[in-house]
Amino acid sequence: MNVSKALTIAGSDSGGGAGIQADLKTFQELGVYGMSALTAVTAQNTLGVQGVYPVSIEGINDQIDAIGQDLGTNAVKTGMLHSSEVIEAVSEKIMEYQFPNLVVDPVMVAKGGAKLLQDEAVETLVNRLIPLAAVVTPNLPEAEIITNRKIQSLDDKKEAARQIIESGAVSVVMKGGHEETAEVTDLFYDGETFLELTSPRINTRHTHGTGCTFSSAIAAELARGNDLDKAVIQAKSFIRAAIEHPLEIGAGHGPTNHWAYKQQIRGVQP
Numbered sequence: 394m395n396v397s398k399a400l401t402i403a404g405s406d407s408g409g410g411a412g413i414q415a416d417l418k419t420f421q422e423l424g425v426y427g428m429s430a431l432t433a434v435t436a437q438n439t440l441g442v443q444g445v446y447p448v449s450i451e452g453i454n455d456q457i458d459a460i461g462q463d464l465g466t467n468a469v470k471t472g473m474l475h476s477s478e479v480i481e482a483v484s485e486k487i488m489e490y491q492f493p494n495l496v497v498d499p500v501m502v503a504k505g506g507a508k509l510l511q512d513e514a515v516e517t518l519v520n521r522l523i524p525l526a527a528v529v530t531p532n533l534p535e536a537e538i539i540t541n542r543k544i545q546s547l548d549d550k551k552e553a554a555r556q557i558i559e560s561g562a563v564s565v566v567m568k569g570g571h572e573e574t575a576e577v578t579d580l581f582y583d584g585e586t587f588l589e590l591t592s593p594r595i596n597t598r599h600t601h602g603t604g605c606t607f608s609s610a611i612a613a614e615l616a617r618g619n620d621l622d623k624a625v626i627q628a629k630s631f632i633r634a635a636i637e638h639p640l641e642i643g644a645g646h647g648p649t650n651h652w653a654y655k656q657q658i659r660g661v662q663p
């Protein structure tokens with residue numbers, strides 16, 4: 394049997410909507426064998442982040458070694474990396490094992506406002522990890538911090554995308570979830586072509602974990618052998634279905650529905 398494998402290097406969300414939990418659910422739904430290296434444990438639910446407990450650098454390295462020395466992987470997705478030291482260590486390991494198809498989700502802040510990346514770590518992210526990426530998936534506030542520029546117009550977005558490619562990434566998706574437009578446009582750029590992926594904005598507060606789910610869907614599609622543009626297009630369909638049919642659990646910003654995409658393909662409504 395030809396098994397596609399993907400590794401997520403990210404934080405744990407005890408509430409199950411974002412982080413490692415969202416990533417592994419997405420891999421499973423897209424037919425990819427999921428593996429994980431935990432960078433931090435968070436106490437978190439739909440109301441916010443109650444605590445952050447980092448895993449030691451030794452512990453992170455050990456987990457990645459365990460995968461690199463035995464199972465290998467067809468794609469890697471990084472999420473919450475917490476500090477400069479973690480980014481350095483993870484970048485080293487990705488180079489050591491020459492893992493292919495790296496998707497970097499530059500997670501900085503949780504939806505409720507809790508900081509998931511220290512301010513001084515942004516430079517390390519740009520200099521060490523982004524140059525190794527096949528795709529970087531910033532939301533607009535993250536793209537502004539990475540490029541150190543205000544992004545208001547489509548031209549600004551294109552300029553920021555160009556700047557991220559100049560940092561060494563193969564491609565970038567600037568996500569449009571944070572805008573206030575009637576449609577959500579994610580802008581893909583691979584150094585040659587801009588692709589605007591537009592869908593209706595779904596009116597919901599249940600968007601906890603959308604970024605994690607989107608980036609891990611890209612990693613899963615890359616693991617299955619899809620090209621970058623096709624992987625991003627498929628991931629957009631996956632996240633759209635997951636937001637369109639929310640589970641409506643918890644009192645705050647609820648998680649997306651990872652089952653919805655497959656149910657839609659099979660014609661079964663959740």
Ligand SMILES: Nc1ncnc2c1ncn2[C@@H]1O[C@H](COP(=O)(O)OP(=O)(O)O)[C@@H](O)[C@H]1O
Nearest residue numbers: 532568569570571577579594595603604607632
């Ligand atoms: N209200 C929404 N309706 C439809 N799609 C959305 C909505 N909010 C986010 N998305 C999609 O979810 C993905 C994550 O976007 P975004 O919310 O900007 O990222 P993040 O979770 O990192 O802040 C993108 O593909 C975006 O198009």
Ligand SMILES: Cc1ncc(COP(=O)(O)O)c(N)n1
Nearest residue numbers: 404411412503602603604605
């Ligand atoms: C452990 C962890 N990682 C990432 C996020 C960001 O979530 P989102 O996908 O909503 O930006 C989170 N809230 N918790």
